[in-house]
Amino acid sequence: MRLVFVHGINNEKNTIESIEKEWWGAISKSWKQIGLTPKPKPVINVAYYGKILAEATNSGNDQAIEMGPSETSTGYALQLLSEYAEAAGVTQEDIYATADRRGIPRTAVEQGVPHEGWVIAFADILEDIFPDKGKFIAKHFLNQAAAYINDKALSAKIDKTVKTQIFGSLPDPAIVIAHSLGTVVTYRLLSNEQQADRNISLFVTLGSPLSVKMFKPILPAKGKLPNPPIDKWINGRHKEDFVTLNKAITKESIGFDGVIDITDIVNPDSDKHSIVQYLGSPAISRAIYDELEF
Template identity: 25%
Template sequence: MCKLILVHGRSQQFKKAGGLKQQWKQALQSGLTKAGASLEMPDEQIRFPYYGDTLHHLTKSLPGDAPDVIIKGYGEPSEGEREFIAAVVAEVVKASGISEADIRAAAETPAIIEKGMQNWRWVIAALRVIDKMPGLSSASLELATRDVYAYMHNHGIQAVIEAGIRKAFTPDEKCVVVAHSLGTVIVYNMLKREAEARNWNVPTLITLGSPLAVGPIVEALRPIGRPYGVVDWFNAFDPRDVVALHPLDYKHFPVDPVVENFSGIRNETPNRHGIAGYLDNSVVALRVRDALSRL
């Protein structure tokens, strides 16, 4: 019987599914230890759908069949990707207080750069500024948004990824879902579309470092709504995590009932976005344990 489904984020290619699952479990146990608690759960009750190699293969357009999603880098962006990246960068610029003067100063040819995200030179210059700000990383930001774009706008990629993750769910079987980064987008999209029809029973959804409330992502996922059967939705984020730009509040992500947001994370991983820096938080770890205890 499965009780816990863990869905990872981006940039997990060339890793071992079993090793990643163990890292998640260790981080969760670390958080519980900080809280003076523990969790005993057989490994077979925890499912970890690994799609890292699959996503890498598909987005790189490598020859041959993509690796299967296991249950246990890019060239120049296309026009659609550029528009998507530009919109996200513009939102980060606004939220981070970066000025047009800062962006112009970072441009290779500031005299000819046009203001606004419609100009790719502006986007590149803005990314340079982001890259120099403490806690922000333009490389992480760009790759994260391109992976999200690939999942949401390429139906072939979406179908392959979802087919693998779908295997982690069993109809009528109660489970807690914990998702991170791009995984939150995939899980939300799948639960919203399929939970009722497939009889998935997910009373608790926990999202960590989620980019769901970023404007272009919200637009691509409309209509926004709470997935069927999700009673408790707990969203934790570090305010310094550029991928989790906004809380999942009614202003940025209008679902009813509203999502419970927790911003008290100090993610100590290098980019402030790593899963270990979320799951080893005592508040997050206790929410996972308490949700499992109610199944």
């Protein structure tokens, strides 16, 4: 049995090696802390798309963000950002005031007029409005998630990259652990009929935005949990992790029941979206321990 790690936002400075070391370190440290007999390190495959995503969302990118549907754009970026703004209690007047102070044209906020750096500018506005929860999230998650959800070519490139790195001819069974935006990428792959012959004994999603309604249009329509390939799915979410909007992955959000919701996340860190804190939580690390076989 092998482990699969699929990272989320803000990983452009990491590498496959650093992610493997950090994630496995958090899991094995937690096992020791809760008194479990150590297990040997299994084969680990890491998906890495951080640089692809960062390059696409770099402020120096001269490509305009298309707000309406087209051959290259889904047109969902504005709605995604607005959904998070609404959840944070941000009013239109808050947006206007911050835009005026930053010298950003109101038309860029009112109509989503595509121009260089539009999504980044909007994320910066939200960062000012809710710094307690959004200082990190608005700058990275909203920016990178909006690019992934909006740019068809980008999402296809990332999906293909991840598929090659963690599936392809690699053996099963596997435990797949995904974080943040990586949960969206991974679920899109696992719910595709091309992966129906795989054996994923446990799918672990952490800090996932799969319950956010604006992701639903880019997910395959499913009326039941895709088994095969997923035998069991657990979703860990900290109630103060803004990425999840404090929503479980349910039939309403994804089309089926059966995802085990775990909110008993121990995280003393100020970053409630931290992958290290998620993997170090006993409820999560124990679930991985119980499933991992040699």
